[in-house]
Amino acid sequence: MATSTETRFSLDGVGRVSLAVAFVAIQGLAFVGAYAVGRPTWYAFFMIGSTAVTAYFLRGDTFVVAAATMGSILMVALGLPLFMFVARQQPSIVVEKALSSDVHRMLYLGVYGPLLAAIVSLAFGVPLAHLFSEGFTGQQLVESLVDLPLVVPHSVAGILILFGFGKGGAFPNVTVLGSMIGMVLAMTFVSAPYAVNATREAFESIDDRLEYASRIHGASRWDTFRRVTAPLAIRGMVTGGVLAWARAVSEFGAVAVVAYSVSFFYPPAGGEVTTQHAPVFVYGTYLQGGLAESGAVAFILLGVSALVFLFIRYLTSDSTTTGGVV
Amino acid sequence: MSLHADLTATFTAEGAQSFRIDAEIEVERGESLVILGPSGSGKTLFLETVAGFHSHDGPVTLSGQRMDDTPPEKRDFGFVFQDYALFPHMTVRENVDFGSRYHDDTRDADALLTELGVGKLADRYPPTLSGGEQQRVALARALAVRPEVMLLDEPLAALDVPTRQSLRDDLADVLADATAVYVTHNRTTARALADRIAVMNDGQVVQSGTPEAVFHRPNSPMVARFTGSNVIDLEDAPSIRSVLDVPGDDVVALRPEAVGFGPEGDVRATVERVVREDATNRVTFAVDDVAIDAFADEAPAVGEEAWLTLSDDGAHVCRPPAASSV
Numbered sequence: 001m002a003t004s005t006e007t008r009f010s011l012d013g014v015g016r017v018s019l020a021v022a023f024v025a026i027q028g029l030a031f032v033g034a035y036a037v038g039r040p041t042w043y044a045f046f047m048i049g050s051t052a053v054t055a056y057f058l059r060g061d062t063f064v065v066a067a068a069t070m071g072s073i074l075m076v077a078l079g080l081p082l083f084m085f086v087a088r089q090q091p092s093i094v095v096e097k098a099l100s101s102d103v104h105r106m107l108y109l110g111v112y113g114p115l116l117a118a119i120v121s122l123a124f125g126v127p128l129a130h131l132f133s134e135g136f137t138g139q140q141l142v143e144s145l146v147d148l149p150l151v152v153p154h155s156v157a158g159i160l161i162l163f164g165f166g167k168g169g170a171f172p173n174v175t176v177l178g179s180m181i182g183m184v185l186a187m188t189f190v191s192a193p194y195a196v197n198a199t200r201e202a203f204e205s206i207d208d209r210l211e212y213a214s215r216i217h218g219a220s221r222w223d224t225f226r227r228v229t230a231p232l233a234i235r236g237m238v239t240g241g242v243l244a245w246a247r248a249v250s251e252f253g254a255v256a257v258v259a260y261s262v263s264f265f266y267p268p269a270g271g272e273v274t275t276q277h278a279p280v281f282v283y284g285t286y287l288q289g290g291l292a293e294s295g296a297v298a299f300i301l302l303g304v305s306a307l308v309f310l311f312i313r314y315l316t317s318d319s320t321t322t323g324g325v326v
Numbered sequence: 327m328s329l330h331a332d333l334t335a336t337f338t339a340e341g342a343q344s345f346r347i348d349a350e351i352e353v354e355r356g357e358s359l360v361i362l363g364p365s366g367s368g369k370t371l372f373l374e375t376v377a378g379f380h381s382h383d384g385p386v387t388l389s390g391q392r393m394d395d396t397p398p399e400k401r402d403f404g405f406v407f408q409d410y411a412l413f414p415h416m417t418v419r420e421n422v423d424f425g426s427r428y429h430d431d432t433r434d435a436d437a438l439l440t441e442l443g444v445g446k447l448a449d450r451y452p453p454t455l456s457g458g459e460q461q462r463v464a465l466a467r468a469l470a471v472r473p474e475v476m477l478l479d480e481p482l483a484a485l486d487v488p489t490r491q492s493l494r495d496d497l498a499d500v501l502a503d504a505t506a507v508y509v510t511h512n513r514t515t516a517r518a519l520a521d522r523i524a525v526m527n528d529g530q531v532v533q534s535g536t537p538e539a540v541f542h543r544p545n546s547p548m549v550a551r552f553t554g555s556n557v558i559d560l561e562d563a564p565s566i567r568s569v570l571d572v573p574g575d576d577v578v579a580l581r582p583e584a585v586g587f588g589p590e591g592d593v594r595a596t597v598e599r600v601v602r603e604d605a606t607n608r609v610t611f612a613v614d615d616v617a618i619d620a621f622a623d624e625a626p627a628v629g630e631e632a633w634l635t636l637s638d639d640g641a642h643v644c645r646p647p648a649a650s651s652v
Contacts, residue, residue, distance in 0.1 A: 209411040212379050213464075215398040216405040217471055218428025227424075231415050 023054060035087050044080055048072045085295065093296040102275065103297060105266055107304055110278030112264075113180070114248030117187035121195035121244040126237060129196045130229070133203035147197075149190045157189050158257025166258075176258055183259035183277060187248035194243035202236020203229065238316045242309070249305055252279040328389060329353040329475050329505065335375050335382035347372050347382075347529040351507065353475070353522075358506045360516040362540075363526035364552060369509045370408075370479050372526065376507065377403055377477055388474060399428065404468030408480040410460040412452035418463050419448040425471040438466045442496065458489035462496075469500065476506040482515060494518060513553055517541065525549050542581060543642045550579035550644045557644070562615040565593050570641050577645035584640020585620035587611070591633030600625045 027047065034043035048069060055068035097103050128146070132139060149157055163169060165176045165185060176182030206229060214224040230237075255277045266273040276284060278301050286294035332350040339345075347368045353359045363369045375382045378398035386393050386401075393401055412421050422435035439445045442462045452460055461481055468476060481497070482490045498519055501508070510516055516523055517537050524534035525548075533545045544550035547557045558578045560567040569592040572578055587595070587609070595611035595618065607625040611618045611634060618634065626632060 207409070207411065209407050209409065210413060212374065212377070212398070213405065213407065213411040213413070213467070214424070215379070216377055216401070216403055216477075217425035217467060218399050219424070220397070220399055223428075228413055232413075 023050075026050070031083050031087075035084075040080070040084060043083075044076045047076055047079075051075075086299070089295060089299050090292060093292055094299055097293070097296040098300055103300060104268070105273050105275040106278055106281040106297075107301065108266060108268075109262070109264060109275055110249060110281075110301065111304065111308060113183055113262075113277060114187055114191075114245045114251075116184045117191055117248040118195065118241045118245035120184060120188045121192040122199070122237060122241050125192055125195040125240065125244075126199050129200035129240075130203055130225070132196070132200045147193050150193050154190055154251065154253030155257055156253075158186055158254035161186055161189060161254065161258050178259050178262060180259070180262050180264050183255055183262050186254035186258040187251050190251050190254055191244035191247040194247050195240040198240030198243055199233065199237050202233035202239075205236075206232050235316055238312070242312050242316075245312075246305070246309065250279060251277070252283065256280050256283075328355050329376075329387070329507070331376045331384075331386045333372070333375055333382045333384045333386065335371070335380055337371060337380070345371070345529060347375065349524075349526060349529065349531045351376075351524055351531065351534070353505055353507055355505055356503055357521045358501045358504070358508060358519055360520035360523045361507065361509045361526050361531075362511070362513060362516045362520075362523050362552070363509075364511055367526045368529040369511075369526045372529075373477050373479050373507060373509050377401065377405055402474040404471060404473030404476045406461070406464050406468050406476070406478040406481045408483050410452070410457070410464045410484075412460055412464055412467070414451065414453050416451075417448065418444070418450050418452065418455070421452065421463055422466045422470050424467060429471045431472055433470045433472060435466070435470060438470055439463070442466050456489075457485050458493060461485065461493060465497070465500065474505065476501070476504050478506060478508045480510050481508075482512070483510070513541075525552065527552075542640070544579045544644045547577055547579070547644055550642075555579035555581055555642075555644075556585070556616075556618045558616050558618065563613055565614055566616070566618075566636065569593055569636050571638050572641065572643055576643045579642045579644040580618065580636065581640040582608070582619040582621055584637040585611075585618060586635040586637075587620055587622070587626075587632040588635070589633060591635040593634040593636065595632055595634050597626045597628050597630045597632060600628060 027050070030046045030050070031040075031043045034040050034046065051072035052065055052069045055065045059065070128142075132143065152160070161176060161182070165171055165174060165182075167177070169176075174181060176185055210228055210232070211224050214228045215221070219227060259277070260280060261274055261276045263272045263274045265271070275281065282294050282298050282301065285297050330350075330352050334346065334348045337345045337347070345368060349368075349372055351359060351361070361369045361372065371380065374380055376386055378386075378393075378396065378401050382394070384394075388402065412418075413424065416424070418439065419435050422438060423432075426432040426435075436445060436448055439448055439462075442465060444459055444462045444466070447455060447459060447463070452463065455463065461484075465481070478497075482494060485493065494515060501519055508516075508519055520537050522534060523537050523540045524531045525540060526532065527548055533540055533549050535543075540549065541553045541555075544553055544555060550557045556579070558566060558580055560570075560572065560576055560578060566578075570578060593613055595613045597609060598612045598617060599610040601608045601610075602625070603621075606621045606623055609620050609622050609626060611620065611632065613634065620634070
């Protein structure tokens with residue numbers, strides 16, 4: 001059995017990286033070639049076939065080849081639209097949109113609003129996640145409530161928020177309909193479960209004995225959390241925050257219902273401006289300007305999201321969070 | 327500084343039967359009490375409960391002061407864990423210094439590390455150390471706060487034999503004047519370190535006394551077996567009954583050191599198995615329906631016949647006949 005799980009060609013770390021780079025480069029060239037001759041379908045088959053062949057040469061195990069082939073079909077479904085989307089952009093429209101102040105405002109709100117939602121999700125989700133990791137009576141009920149937004153259609157979530165906090169709701173003095181508060185609330189509603197669950201997993205992976213060791217040598221519960229638990233769970237918290245942020249960026253349904261367009265302070269303008277949350281803005285552009293225009297806006301949004309994501313991944317990589325030891 | 331604990335505590339793990347601890351220990355100032363027991367006997371849970379990590383009924387007193395409701399950080403204990411429980415995100419020095427901000431009178435981390443032979447590791451992170459090194463650091467962390475009582479939970483269990491022996495020697499020096507409770511399943515360690523031993527089984531202390539008393543006068547077959555004695559039901563071994571000066575069909579504990587053999591003796595036996603143990607051999611003889619262990623520098627051949635000499639001094643009735651029917 002052992003032989004079947006070993007690589008047929010032994011590869012060190014550098015070899016693996018260069019192989020991966022070569023694989024991606026070949027995929028890119030193949031796509032460009034297929035697209036240039038107007039036959040993107042060929043590329044789909046090439047991707048599946050090349051994955052199978054690579055798996056065969058690396059492992060030579062029919063099970064691995066079958067698994068890689070099946071997986072590559074899913075990759076075609078996920079990746080091909082993305083490649084086609086990028087390839088079919090019209091540069092002139094992308095540049096025009098990239099220079100539009102409406103798009104700048106949308107991007108600002110699209111990063112800033114979700115950031116507020118992620119902060120709120122973490123601020124109140126981390127304590128809850130810690131309680132979950134320790135366990136308490138009735139925990140399953142609370143867990144179900146936290147996970148509810150994962151199964152509720154998001155337009156329904158928006159309706160729930162309007163019933164709870166809108167006109168005639170629990171806080172009559174707070175306006176949620178069409179306000180920044182409403183938008184952040186809608187985003188928090190759908191993104192908090194990600195923050196709570198990721199953080200909770202981080203807490204659960206910490207050995208109880210580390211907290212015992214902290215307590216017995218003098219640290220109170222607060223100090224134990226501050227000096228031991230939180231530093232060890234920081235990556236989980238950041239992951240939870242990033243997931244919550246990303247979920248909030250992509251939120252359409254709840255935001256469209258609660259706060260279709262919002263006014264907020266926009267520093268470059270030095271005052272209040274009104275715009276829509278990014279997915280709502282893209283949808284609005286699609287309805288008014290068609291596929292080409294909305295595609296260009298979506299392209300810019302995608303690029304900004306990817307940059308923010310990569311930046312946060314860099315900040316939370318092993319070497320930057322724990323001195324490279326855990 | 328004496329420690330007295332008379333606890334009951336019930337632990338319920340998900341999907342398992344609840345486990346109850348009901349045990350009392352008394353440790354005088356400067357004394358090392360070893361809690362000896364098989365895996366699953368509850369000795370670690372008991373120690374953790376004494377430390378204040380789990381809720382319990384019944385008093386824990388330190389020098390006559392009740393501390394049942396005192397949180398772990400106020401109990402003035404040092405704790406050494408089986409799996410070290412060093413903080414992975416802190417250097418060795420920071421680990422040892424951890425408790426300094428909570429205690430007025432602490433020991434210098436570098437001096438302590440040097441004393442324990444790991445002074446050069448002060449700037450390293452725990453995950454980069456060997457098991458033996460980590461345990462020395464963990465010992466330093468516990469000693470640094472000058473605790474009234476040291477609690478040690480199988481600190482040698484995860485170490486290889488040479489490391490274990492060298493650390494055991496150091497522990498013997500450290501514990502010579504300290505008040506300590508030391509949990510182990512290893513009778514050699516128990517004998518080497520204990521001023522007194524409490525044998526724990528199924529959540530209860532079944533015998534306590536000096537090592538001499540526990541090893542030579544076990545009060546039950548379980549204690550006898552666990553401390554390495556031969557346990558002989560005289561009903562099954564009439565030829566031994568006729569030699570030992572013990573009335574009736576008692577169950578007798580017989581130290582293997584008290585069993586001699588040669589061409590002449592009292593009881594005829596057959597060599598069943600020989601196992602090499604460090605500097606000696608453990609020889610198992612078959613006598614009637616029972617197996618009897620003895621030590622021998624020179625190993626006899628398996629199947630060979632021999633005569634055993636049994637010393638009355640090494641035999642102890644560990645279960646009277648009345649109890650045998652239970």
